[in-house]
Amino acid sequence: MKDTYQQLLGIFLDAKETHAKAFAATDGQDPEWPLWYADFLMKPLGVVLSASFTKSELVYLLVLADKEQRLRAPGADWASYYARFFTERFT
16 A cells, blocks of 8 residues: 555656646646546556556546645645545545
8 A cells, every 4th residue: 555655656746747837838827637646647547556447437546636735724735635535446
């Protein structure tokens, strides 16, 4: 489980960095961020979790993780929270 968490954390940190570069012109602002992240994360999350997602399913999970993190751990690092969120649900 810890290995899965570490792999997911690396994937989310990579996505965070890539998204920041892709949206540097807007200072990282992207109101449709779940769509971008779903495209970027679908394959690597599927491999690590041995799961398949539709884009809609992954968007739903990302939005759910975002809402839970804001409610339960408002100051937490989102990448760590998401890695834990996906680890708990898929392992």
